[in-house]
Amino acid sequence: MAPTSDRGLLARILQTPQLERVVPRLEAQVVHRLIEACGLEDSASLVALLTPQQLTGVFDFDLWNAAHPGADDRFDATRFARWLEVIVESGVAAGAAKLADMDAGLITAAFAQHVFVFDLAALPATGGRPRPNAEIGGYLVVPKGGDAWDALVEVLSALDANHQACFHRVMQGCRRLSNSAPEIDGLHALLGADAQTMFDLAASRDERREQSGYLSAPQARAFLTMSRQLRRDGDPPPGVHAIARAYFREIATPAPAAPQPAPGQASVEAGAAAVVELLVDAGVLPRPPRALLEAADAGSSRLSHIRAQLTGAAARGPESFATRNGELAFLANAVVAGGSVQGRAFTPEEASEAVLSTCNLGLENWPASWPAPDDYVAEHGLIGVFQFGWSVLHQDVSLYAAEQLVAVLAKLRVGDRETQAALTGLRREMAKQWKAGTPWRARRSLEVIAMLDMPAWAALLALCDECPVLAAATAASLGSGVRQVSATAFEFISENRQIASVRAFMTALPETLRG
Numbered sequence: 001m002a003p004t005s006d007r008g009l010l011a012r013i014l015q016t017p018q019l020e021r022v023v024p025r026l027e028a029q030v031v032h033r034l035i036e037a038c039g040l041e042d043s044a045s046l047v048a049l050l051t052p053q054q055l056t057g058v059f060d061f062d063l064w065n066a067a068h069p070g071a072d073d074r075f076d077a078t079r080f081a082r083w084l085e086v087i088v089e090s091g092v093a094a095g096a097a098k099l100a101d102m103d104a105g106l107i108t109a110a111f112a113q114h115v116f117v118f119d120l121a122a123l124p125a126t127g128g129r130p131r132p133n134a135e136i137g138g139y140l141v142v143p144k145g146g147d148a149w150d151a152l153v154e155v156l157s158a159l160d161a162n163h164q165a166c167f168h169r170v171m172q173g174c175r176r177l178s179n180s181a182p183e184i185d186g187l188h189a190l191l192g193a194d195a196q197t198m199f200d201l202a203a204s205r206d207e208r209r210e211q212s213g214y215l216s217a218p219q220a221r222a223f224l225t226m227s228r229q230l231r232r233d234g235d236p237p238p239g240v241h242a243i244a245r246a247y248f249r250e251i252a253t254p255a256p257a258a259p260q261p262a263p264g265q266a267s268v269e270a271g272a273a274a275v276v277e278l279l280v281d282a283g284v285l286p287r288p289p290r291a292l293l294e295a296a297d298a299g300s301s302r303l304s305h306i307r308a309q310l311t312g313a314a315a316r317g318p319e320s321f322a323t324r325n326g327e328l329a330f331l332a333n334a335v336v337a338g339g340s341v342q343g344r345a346f347t348p349e350e351a352s353e354a355v356l357s358t359c360n361l362g363l364e365n366w367p368a369s370w371p372a373p374d375d376y377v378a379e380h381g382l383i384g385v386f387q388f389g390w391s392v393l394h395q396d397v398s399l400y401a402a403e404q405l406v407a408v409l410a411k412l413r414v415g416d417r418e419t420q421a422a423l424t425g426l427r428r429e430m431a432k433q434w435k436a437g438t439p440w441r442a443r444r445s446l447e448v449i450a451m452l453d454m455p456a457w458a459a460l461l462a463l464c465d466e467c468p469v470l471a472a473a474t475a476a477s478l479g480s481g482v483r484q485v486s487a488t489a490f491e492f493i494s495e496n497r498q499i500a501s502v503r504a505f506m507t508a509l510p511e512t513l514r515g
Helices: 007-014 019-025 028-038 041-047 052-062 077-100 104-112 149-162 164-179 193-211 217-228 242-250 265-281 301-316 318-338 348-364 373-380 383-411 417-436 444-452 454-463 472-477 496-514
Strands: 064-066 073-075 115-119 134-136 139-143 469-471 490-492
Touching (some): 007 265, 019 265, 028 265, 041 077, 052 064, 052 077, 052 193, 073 193, 077 104, 077 149, 077 164, 104 115, 115 164, 134 149, 149 164, 217 318, 217 383, 318 348, 348 490, 373 383, 383 454, 383 496, 417 444, 444 454, 454 469, 454 496, 469 496
Antiparallel strands (some): 134 139
8 A cells, every 4th residue: 555645744854954965864764764654756856866876775675565474575667667757757867867877787677677679770661660669779669568658768868868878788688678588499497588687686686685684585484484493302502593694794794984074964964863863753764672771661571581681781791782683683684574473564663572572482481401591692692592482482372372273173063054164164274284384374264263253363363373472352352351352453472471371262262162
């Protein structure tokens, strides 16, 4: 769903002093969130101030989306067409100059989603040319669809007029893709030229994002899947995961020395900080999480184990504390890129809370036969702690709830034949997914439970999940007297007390479903 445009917020930002110097100081993710909040079409004046490097970063966020949480991101050609229209509106000459300074492979692949390109010299002099078309710089350009045709022509014409090297690289790349066809030579398993181009485009994007501290969806999925398989009976404590090692190696490149500040630089930095603070106040950006080192309260008391580890890291010095926080950032990125909660993607705030809760659960259940948690964290960090907590969630909550539900359904009988048939179908599907270790894939089949007891249905959805959580509906099903609860309200599981309530809920489930 497209965000509602917040023109008031945009108007306040556009009043920032020295805006033309402030905007280039903003991180690409900040710009992306701002454009999401204000609407792309309304942000032309902001887009006009972006640098080519910022535009590349914003494209990496804005032009890719996944069909479902944890799936590989795919390039959104329609969204790119909308960007071209905004670039033309903000000044086609300046916009073309920015595109010329960006990766030619990115621009070629993006344009190739919208146009066929042919060499005019190789075409018949008359007849046979489709309409509409445009002749630009010795090439015939034909649209693949109707998206932003006028903007495409204007941008290509501007590249031809002022950026010949970029123009010919892009057109030759598009021409190659326009002429490509499958070869009848038995090599049908190879990617076609267009598919290979999109694969290379995605790989380049992943490489850029990894250098900025992001995980690709395949990496994140692999890490979370392997973490679920960790067992407490007999396995040695996990070392530093290979994906985590590669992640930290990728982002460990030393930053270049900071240049001497230019006159007025302090006011520009202050302006950029003010813009970020404005976005935080407007809810566009999340507030930085409050340190767990503050005095414990009702919220942080259930995170006492991870809080103690962070307190110890802080006592050992800033470098140790920064290392622990870097590990938490890696884990949050993994959860966002490769996981889901309640059948949808995590928000960044939820990912941070889920990581802290899972680490706390891992520490509380840390096997006595393993090195003491303090010693382990000091040597290996928090990533193995999270992995163990993730496996506890998977085995003691998700798989446990699925197994118990199958047993309950085997004995449950209702008077309505259609409902009974649906319950039988749920039992078979859940048994299949339980054996496969993926009970969340039976989410749709759980809908029949809503016909018997709505709070129980919401609670089971939350428990039989990839990241199981404790739904507010669980308390309602346990006889709290509250029957009207939000199906989406939940808390992350961080301690064994909550797991005990899961077991109590599953024990009471037969009576709950019989009404």
